[in-house]
Every structure is written in C-alpha cells, then in structure tokens.
Amino acid sequence: MTTQATPDIKSPFLQQQPVKMLIGGQWVESASGKTFETMNPSTGEVLAHVAEGDSEDVNRAVAAARKAFESGPWPKLTPSQRGRLLLKLADLIEQNTEELAQLETLDNGKPIKYAKGGDVPLTADHFRYFAGWATKIEGETIPVSIPNMFTYTLREPLGVVGQIIPWNFPLQMASWKLAPALTCGNTVILKPAEQTPLTALRLGELICEAGFPAGVVNIIPGFGETAGAALVAHPDVDKIAFTGSTEVGKKIARVCTDTLKKVTLELGGKSPNIIFPDADMKFAIRGALNAIYFNQGEVCTAGSRLFIHSSVYDQVMSGLSEGASRMKVGVGLDPTTDMGPLVSQEQLNRVTGYIETGKNEGARIITGGERPGGDIAQGYFMRPTIFDGVQDEMTIAREEIFGPVVVALPFEDVEEVATRANKSIYGLAAGVWTNDVKKAHKVAAALKAGVVWVNTYNQFDAAAPFGGYKQSGYGREMGHAVLDAYTQTKTVWVNLR
Ligand code: ADP
Numbered sequence: 001m002t003t004q005a006t007p008d009i010k011s012p013f014l015q016q017q018p019v020k021m022l023i024g025g026q027w028v029e030s031a032s033g034k035t036f037e038t039m040n041p042s043t044g045e046v047l048a049h050v051a052e053g054d055s056e057d058v059n060r061a062v063a064a065a066r067k068a069f070e071s072g073p074w075p076k077l078t079p080s081q082r083g084r085l086l087l088k089l090a091d092l093i094e095q096n097t098e099e100l101a102q103l104e105t106l107d108n109g110k111p112i113k114y115a116k117g118g119d120v121p122l123t124a125d126h127f128r129y130f131a132g133w134a135t136k137i138e139g140e141t142i143p144v145s146i147p148n149m150f151t152y153t154l155r156e157p158l159g160v161v162g163q164i165i166p167w168n169f170p171l172q173m174a175s176w177k178l179a180p181a182l183t184c185g186n187t188v189i190l191k192p193a194e195q196t197p198l199t200a201l202r203l204g205e206l207i208c209e210a211g212f213p214a215g216v217v218n219i220i221p222g223f224g225e226t227a228g229a230a231l232v233a234h235p236d237v238d239k240i241a242f243t244g245s246t247e248v249g250k251k252i253a254r255v256c257t258d259t260l261k262k263v264t265l266e267l268g269g270k271s272p273n274i275i276f277p278d279a280d281m282k283f284a285i286r287g288a289l290n291a292i293y294f295n296q297g298e299v300c301t302a303g304s305r306l307f308i309h310s311s312v313y314d315q316v317m318s319g320l321s322e323g324a325s326r327m328k329v330g331v332g333l334d335p336t337t338d339m340g341p342l343v344s345q346e347q348l349n350r351v352t353g354y355i356e357t358g359k360n361e362g363a364r365i366i367t368g369g370e371r372p373g374g375d376i377a378q379g380y381f382m383r384p385t386i387f388d389g390v391q392d393e394m395t396i397a398r399e400e401i402f403g404p405v406v407v408a409l410p411f412e413d414v415e416e417v418a419t420r421a422n423k424s425i426y427g428l429a430a431g432v433w434t435n436d437v438k439k440a441h442k443v444a445a446a447l448k449a450g451v452v453w454v455n456t457y458n459q460f461d462a463a464a465p466f467g468g469y470k471q472s473g474y475g476r477e478m479g480h481a482v483l484d485a486y487t488q489t490k491t492v493w494v495n496l497r
Contacts, residue, residue: 013048013099013103013198013201013202013205014047014048014103014198016048017049018035018048018049018050018051019048019049019050019051019197019198019201019221020051020201021051021053021057021201021219021220021221022201022204022207022208022217022218022219023057023060023061023064023218023220024060024061024063024064024067024068024214024215024218025064025208025213025214025215026214028051029051030051030052030053030054030057030222031054031056031057031060032052032054032056034051034052034054035049035050035051035052036049036050036052036194036221036222036223037049037050038050038107038194038195038196038197038198039195039344040106040107040109041108041109041332041340041341041342041343041344041379041380042106042109042331042332042333042340042341042376042379043331043378043379044345044378044379044380045378047106047107047198048198050197050198050201050221051221052221052222052223052226052227053191053220053221053222053226053227054222054226054227054230055226055227055230057220057222057227058189058220058227058230058231058234059230059234061189061218061220062160062162062189062231062234062236062237063236064214064215064218065160065187065188065189065215065216065218066159066160066187066236067215068187068213068214068215068216069157069159069160069186069187072213072214072215073213074185074187074212074213074215074216075185079134079135079137080134080135082134082182082183082185083131083132083133083134083135083183084131085131085182085210085211085212086127086128086130086131086134086179086182086183087127087128087131088210088211089127089206089207089210089212090124090125090127090128090131091124092206092209092210093120093123093124093127093203093206094120094121094124096202096206097116097120097121098116099202100115100119100120100123100171100199100202100203101115101116101119101120102115102333103198103199103202104119104120104170104171104196104198104199105332105333105340106198106332106333107170107195107196107197107198107199108167108168108170108195108196108332108340108343109296109332109340109341109342109343109379109380110295110296110332110340111330111332111334111337111338111339111340112332112333112334112335112337113335113337114294114295115332119169119171119172120171122172122175122460122462123171123172123174123175123203125462126172126175126176126179126462126478127175127178127179128462129179129462129463130179130180130182130183130462131179131183133180133183133184133480133483134183137155137183137184137483137487138155139152139153139154139155139489140152140153142491144493147497148495148496148497149493149494149495149496150493150494150496151491151492151493151494152491152492153489153490153491153492154489154490154492155184155483155487155488155489155490156185156487156488156489156490157184157185157186157486157487157488158184158186158238158239158262158486158487158488159186159187159238159239160186160187160188160189160236160237160238160239161181161186161187161188161189161237161238161239161240161241161486162188162189162191162231162232162234162237162239162240162241163177163178163181163188163189163190163191163240163241163242164191164224164228164231164232164240164241164242164243164244164252165177165190165191165192165193165200165243165244166193166243166244167192167193167194167195167196167298167343167344168295168298168299168300168343168402169295170192170193170196170197170198170199170200171199171200171203173243174190174192174199174200174203176243176477176478177190177241177243178190178207178217179462180477180482180483180485180486181241181486182212182216182217183483183486184483184486184487186239186486187215187216187217187218188216188217188218189218189219189220189231189237190217190218190219190220191219191220191221191222191227191228191231192219192221193224193244194221194222194223194224195343195344196343197221200219200221201219201221203219204217204219224244224248229255232252232255232256232261233255233258233259235259237259237261238261238262239261239262239263239264239485239486240252240256240261240262240263240264241263241264241475241485242263242264242265242266243265243266243267243300244267245267245268245400246267246268246400246425246426246471246472246473249265249267249473252265253265262485263475264467264473264474264475264477264485265468265473265474265475266300266466266467266468266472266473266475266477267300267426267428267468267471267472267473268300268400268402268426268428268471268472269300269301269302269304269400269426269427269428269429269468269472270304270305270397270398270399270400270424270426271291271301271302271303271304271305271426271428271429271430271431271449272303272305272307272417272420272421272424272430272431272447272449273287273288273291273292273303273305273306273307273430273431273433273457274307274411274417274421274430274431274432274433274443275288275306275307275308275309275312275316275433276309276414276432276433276434276436276439277309277311277312278434278435278436278439279433279434279435279455280433280435280455281312281315281316281319283433283455284316284433284455285316285319285320285323286323287431287433287455287456287457288303288306288316288320288406288431288433288457289320289323289324289327289384290457290458291303291306291431291457291458292304292306292384292404292405292406293324293327293338293339293384293404294458296339296340296341296342296343296382296403296404297401297402297403297404297405297406298342298343298347298402298403299458300400300402300428300429300472301428301429301451301458302402303406303429303431303457303458304400304401304405304406304407305397305406305407305409305421305424306320306406306407306408306409307409307410307411307417307420307421308408308409308410308411309410309411309412310410310411310412313408313410316408317366317386317388317408320366320367320386320406320408321366321367321386324367324368324383324384324385324386325367325384327339327384329372329376329381329383329384330376331376331379339384339404340381341376341379341380341381341382342380342381342382342403343380344380345380347380347402347403348371348380348381348382350401350402350403351382351401351402351403351404351405352371352382354395354396354399354401354403354405355369355382355385355396355405357395357396358387358390358394358395358396358405358407361391361394361395361396362389362391362394363387363388363389363390363391363394363396363407364387364388364389365385365386365387365388366386366387366388366408367383367384367385367386368382368383368384368385368386368404368405369383369385370382370383371383382403382404383404384404385404385405385406386406386408387405387406387407387408388408390407390408390409392409392420392423394407397409398424400426414439414442414443417443418443418446418447421447422446422447422448424470425470425471426468426470426471426472427448427449427450427468427469427470427471427472428449428450428451428468428469428472428473429449429450429451429452429453430447430449430451430452430453431452431453431454431456431457432444432447432452432453432454432455433454433455434454434455435455440454440455448469448470449468449469449472450465450466450467450468450469450472450476451464451466460478461478462478462479463478463479464478464479465477465478465479465481465482466478466479467481
C-alpha cells in the first residue's frame with residue numbers, strides 16, 4: 001500500500017512521521033519506537049503513521065497525570081480558571097473547524113458535511129457546556145440529628161481517569177469524556193481508537209495551546225489489547241470511562257474489579273424504531289432512514305430494528321427503498337456524499353458477514369447488500385441495505401451490526417410491539433413515530449432504553465443525559481448526570497461544642 005498524497009489541509013499534522021503522543025505536556029514517540037498505520041477508508045490507503053503506545057507509555061502517562069493531579073498548577077486553579085480553560089479550548093476548536101473536519105473525514109470516512117456541520121461544532125459546544133459547570137459543582141449542608149455538629153459535603157475529583165473511546169465519532173467521543181472529567185478537576189489519559197487516532201491528537205495540540213498545565217491531559221494512541229488493557233489494569237488509575245462494544249466493556253468491568261476502579265460504560269445497542277400508522281409518514285420514513293444510515297450506521301443508537309405497523313408496511317418499505325437508493329455513497333471529502341465508507345476492512349468484513357448470515361437465515365434483501373464498484377471500489381463501502389422477511393430470532397435482528405443494515409419487522413398492536421422491542425440484551429435507545437400523544441408517552445414509558453426519541457431520532461445535546469439500560473452499559477454521559485461519574489463526595493463533621 002502507498003501513502004496517500006497529502007490532502008490540502010493547513011495542518012502540518014499529516015506531515016509528521018510519525019504523529020506523536022502527548023505525555024506530561026511533551027510530544028513524544030513511543031517508548032518502543034513502534035508505530036502503526038491509520039488508513040483512509042475512502043481509498044484503502046495509508047493516511048499517517050502514528051506512535052504506537054503500549055504499557056511503558058501508559059506507565060509514563062499515568063505518572064504524569066498523577067503528578068499533575070497532586071501538585072503543580074492544576075489543583076490550585078480556581079473553578080473559574082478551570083472553566084475558562086475549557087472555554088478557550090472551545091474557541092480554538094471552532095477556529096480550527098475546517099482542519100478538524102477534514103482530519104475526521106479522512107480518518108473515519110464520514111461525509112465532510114456532517115463532520116463540519118455536526119462533529120466539530122458539537123465538540124466545541126460540549127466543552128462550552130461543561131465549562132459552565134466548573135463553578136457550579138456544589139456540596140450540601142446536612143441537618144444531622146446529633147447536637148452541635150456542623151456537617152457538610154464536598155464534591156471532589158476522583159483523581160487520575162483513564163478514558164477509552166471508539167472510532168465512530170472520534171472527536172465528539174473525546175469531548176464527551178474529557179469535558180466533564182476536566183471541569184470536575186480530574187487529570188486524564190485518553191486512548192483513542194486505533195482506527196481513528198488523528199483528531200484526538202490534534203485536539204491535544206489545541207489543549208496545550210489553550211494553556212492546560214502539563215500532564216492534565218495525556219493522549220496515548222495504540223491498540224486495545226495493549227495500550228487500552230494496560231490503562232485498565234494500571235493500579236494508579238482511579239476510574240475508567242469506556243465507550244465501545246459490549247464484549248470489551250465486560251472485559252474491562254472484570255479487570256476493574258481487581259483494583260475496585262470506578263467504571264462507567266457506554267456500550268452497544270440494537271435499537272427499536274417503531275412506526276405507528278397514525279404517524280406523519282413523510283417524516284417517519286425520513287426519520288427511519290436517518291436513524292439507520294446516519295454515519296454509515298456506525299452509531300451505537302442506530303435504529304436497526306424497524307418495527308412497522310402492518311397497515312402501513314408496504315408504504316413505508318417502498319419509501320425506505322426509494323430513499324436508500326437515492327443516497328449518494330461516496331468518498332468522505334466529497335461535499336455531496338450522504339454516506340461514506342465503513343471505517344476499516346475489518347468492519348466491512350463484519351457487516352458483509354452479517355448480510356450473508358441474514359440471507360442464509362432466510363431474510364430477503366429489498367435494496368443494497370452489495371458494495372459499489374467503479375472509482376470507489378478500493379474503499380470500504382457498503383450500500384444502504386434493507387432486509388425484509390425477518391423473524392425476531394434471526395441473528396440480524398438480535399446482534400449489533402454497526403453498519404448500514406436495517407431489518408424491517410411488521411407488527412399489529414401496541415403491547416405486542418413494546419414486548420418485542422424490549423426483547424433484547426441491549427437498551428440504549430428507541431424511536432417512536434405517532435401523532436397520538438397518549439400513545440407516544442405510554443410507549444416511551446414502556447420501552448426499556450436510556451433514551452427514547454418521539455417523532456425524531458439521533459438527537460444529542462450536551463445538556464441531555466445519555467446512557468444505557470441493560471447490557472448497553474452503566475453510568476450517564478452529558479447533562480449534570482455525568483458529574484456524579486467524575487466526582488466523589490466527602491462528608492465533613494465539625495464539632496461546634
Ligand atoms: P469495535 O469492536 O467497534 O472496534 P471495541 O470495543 O473493540 O469496538 O473498541 C473500542 C475501544 O476500546 C477502542 O479504543 C479499542 O482500542 C479499545 N479496546 C479494545 N479492546 C480493549 C481491551 N481489551 N482493553 C481496553 N481497551 C480495549
């Protein structure tokens with residue numbers, strides 16, 4: 001494979017050989033000198049060589065984070081100063097929108113229009129929202145029933161936090177993890193996914209430029225089984241925050257038990273999206289397309305089980321296949337692209353494997369199911385795919401595919417669909433399409449999911465809590481709910497007698 005001609009972006013980032021990691025305020029190569037390749041999924045070519053972190057690099061980063069937590073300028077900063085650093089970072093992200101969006105698209109494959117209009121501004125917004133919390137993390141005074149005691153609580157940071165993120169929204173995932181941890185006064189070691197390390201590292205440069213003290217944020221690119229596992233097992237890490245697959249989440253939870261690290265997990269999903277016959281069909285069909293095909297279906301909340309009332313089944317199916325076939329599948333940097341490539345050859349193989357399994361188990365492909373040819377044949381593309389003739393028990397209706405594949409499931413009534421929708425090990429998200437307000441609230445209450453969208457889908461906001469029921473994880477991100485995940489409560493008793 002050849003290294004791709006450097007695209008026209010202003011950053012010297014892609015010229016670095018290799019792209020370095022951030023430890024204790026210094027940009028360094030890995031202790032082993034090893035590097036790994038990150039690919040451009042639109043072309044299948046090497047995009048950059050990146051320093052490959054392993055346990056020795058993790059040891060150094062944890063030591064730097066510990067030092068920054070215990071001494072030096074960080075613990076002495078006032079909440080207002082911490083907030084201002086986060087605001088400054090948000091401004092720098094905005095000022096570098098074009099470059100960050102291009103890096104995100106090159107590394108992940110997602111369409112540039114979404115990277116620029118969604119990922120980057122939402123990342124800046126996340127830091128800005130949590131900047132405001134720095135001055136509002138309050139303890140309480142407790143009216144204990146023991147005379148002469150003055151009792152109050154302090155909310156203190158946890159310490160050194162290890163954060164492991166996936167490849168589907170690399171920059172946004174970094175902000176979901178970093179912003180609340182930092183506003184609460186923790187220090188961090190962030191491990192981006194091996195498929196998409198670039199924007200987290202460019203964000204690291206902006207973190208240094210914003211003026212965060214050395215060691216407060218350390219960024220170690222590398223593989224899960226090496227760098228990730230070393231971080232999870234490290235005895236001087238106080239907490240692990242993880243977003244990724246349920247399978248890896250379980251492994252992490254097991255290892256964290258050994259040192260009783262605190263752990264929060266945002267894991268997989270197989271989210272039901274339910275269309276009732278009284279919905280506004282134009283919006284429901286458009287919503288169902290967005291629910292599954294946004295970000296190539298590489299979204300943990302993807303509406304991958306589409307329940308359609310039998311009376312409108314044919315109408316919805318024809319609207320869906322028409323919408324899916326109209327979507328432009330193309331290279332990420334093309335501004336007219338609606339759906340980019342999958343992130344990697346491995347992910348393409350996984351999605352292709354599920355499509356084969358679906359066919360073998362007797363489901364029928366209505367549209368898609370194959371790779372586009374022509375001038376994009378080298379990239380990891382898969383056409384938007386719709387399965388019909390699906391049974392709830394089939395593999396494609398139960399397992400997370402994490403790609404542009406939706407299964408259509410007809411239903412007859414409200415109780416039936418709620419029961420079937422809840423029959424999953426997952427409980428991350430769900431969608432409901434109806435114009436009947438009573439039905440909307442009843443079904444929202446019945447669904448076992450951490451978020452329910454009514455007449456909309458895939459909405460996220462820094463102020464609104466997000467996280468899973470069941471095997472979709474535990475803990476919440478965003479909103480004030482996440483502050484509990486990055487602070488611990490100290491109760492102080494003062495005898496006034
Ligand atoms: P996917 O299968 O979609 O790539 P993963 O759950 O494997 O999702 O990956 C999410 C993140 O978890 C990535 O940063 C990856 O490197 C990391 N990871 C994978 N395996 C482990 C592990 N055993 N310990 C710690 N981190 C891991």
